[in-house]
Amino acid sequence: MARFFSRKDPGKDYLNKVVIGLGVGLVKSRKLLNLSFGPQGAMDVLSVWIGQEIAKELLRQKKIRVNISEQELIEKLLEEIRMAEELSFETEDGKSIITIQNCLICPKRVGGYDLEGETACPVGGIIMGAITFVKGESPSLPNINLKPGEYCRISLDLAK
Amino acid sequence: MEGSNLTDKNQQESSDPRKVTYSGLVSTKQALEREKSSFILDKTILQAICEDGPLSLEEIRKATLPLEAALGIRIDLPKIQEIIKRFIKDGLVWENK
Numbered sequence: 001m002a003r004f005f006s007r008k009d010p011g012k013d014y015l016n017k018v019v020i021g022l023g024v025g026l027v028k029s030r031k032l033l034n035l036s037f038g039p040q041g042a043m044d045v046l047s048v049w050i051g052q053e054i055a056k057e058l059l060r061q062k063k064i065r066v067n068i069s070e071q072e073l074i075e076k077l078l079e080e081i082r083m084a085e086e087l088s089f090e091t092e093d094g095k096s097i098i099t100i101q102n103c104l105i106c107p108k109r110v111g112g113y114d115l116e117g118e119t120a121c122p123v124g125g126i127i128m129g130a131i132t133f134v135k136g137e138s139p140s141l142p143n144i145n146l147k148p149g150e151y152c153r154i155s156l157d158l159a160k
Numbered sequence: 161m162e163g164s165n166l167t168d169k170n171q172q173e174s175s176d177p178r179k180v181t182y183s184g185l186v187s188t189k190q191a192l193e194r195e196k197s198s199f200i201l202d203k204t205i206l207q208a209i210c211e212d213g214p215l216s217l218e219e220i221r222k223a224t225l226p227l228e229a230a231l232g233i234r235i236d237l238p239k240i241q242e243i244i245k246r247f248i249k250d251g252l253v254w255e256n257k
Contacts, residue, residue, distance in 0.1 A: 037192070037203045044200035048231045097215045119197045128199075 015081055016105050022046065023107035023120035030118065039120040047122035051129020054081060059134070070131055072097060077130060081105075083123060099126075177200055180217065181253045183208030183247050201227060201235060204245050209244075209253055217241065 026039035035042045054077065058064045064076055071089060078087050085102035100123055107113050107120055184191060188210040195203055201224065208223035209215055215223070220240055228235045247253035 037200050037207075038196060040197055041200040041203060045227075045230050048233065050230070121197070128233070134231055 003053040003080040013082070016110070019050075019105040019122050020107045020111040020113075022098060023105075023122065024111055024113045024115070027107070027113070027115050027118045030092045031102065039115075039118050043120040043122050047125025048129035048132075050092050050122065051126035051131075053129075054126065055130035058130075064134065066134055066136075068133075068134060071096065073130060073134060077095075081126075083126065097151075178216065178218070179257070181214035182209050182217075182220065183213040183215075183256060185252055185254050186210065194250075194252065197199045200231075201239075202246075203241050206241060206247060206252065209247070213253075214256055217244075220244070 023039070023043060026033075026035070026042050030039050030042075033042070037044075043055070055064070055073075058076060058080065063080065064073060068076070074087065077083055082104050084100045084104055086100075088101065089100045090097045090099070102109075102121065103121075104110055105122060108115050184206075186194075188207055190204060191210045193204050195206055198206075201246055203226055204227050205220055208220055211222075212219075217240065221235070221237060224235045224240065244253060244255075248255055
C-alpha cells in the first residue's frame, strides 16, 4: 500500500472554503433548486468541471504533463489543492483502490455543517474531471464509489 | 446436423448483448435512496432502468446522453455495462436474457 500526505499550507485554504460553501449551499437549497439527483448529483456535475479547470491550470503552470499517470495526477491534486490530509493506494482485484482519509473539503467533517442525511462530496468529480481533461477524449473513467464517513472510500479503475 | 446448427444459433442469440434487457427490482425512489452517495452516472443509469425498464444497453446509453453533454465526458457502453454489473450484484437490477 502506498500512502501520501498533504503538506500544511494555510495560504491555500480559500479553495477548500469555496468547495465547502458550495457543498453546504447545494444541500440547503436542494428543494428550492429542485435537484433531480440531490445535492450529490449537482456536486458531481459541478466538480467534474472544477477538476477540468484545475487540471488545465496545473498544465498551464507546467506542474503536470499530459503523459502523467492517473496515480501521479491524484497525488498532485492532493498536494496542490489540499483535497485531503491523506490518500492511500491499494490494488484489489486488478483495480486501484484509492482511500481518502481526513478529507479537507468535506462540508460535514471540516465545515461542521449538518448535511441532513445528504452528501455533497466533490472528490470523485474533481478526480474524474482532472483525469478526463488530461487524458483526452477516451479516458478510462474512474468508477467512483463513495462510502461517506470519516474515511471515504473511492474505487478507481486505472487498469486501461 | 441441422438441429445442431439451430442449437448453436439459439445459444448465440441468447448471449447476444444487443438482445439483453435490464429491469429494476425496486422502485425508482427506493433505488435512488439506496444509491444516494453514488456518482451521478450510476444514478442516471439506475433511474432509467427502474423507471422505464426493461431497457437494452443501447436504450440506457441514450438515457445517459444528456449527462454526457453536462459533464463533457464520453460515456461508452463498457462503462455502462460495468455499472449495471454492480447493480445486478447489489440486487437492484435484473438481467433479462
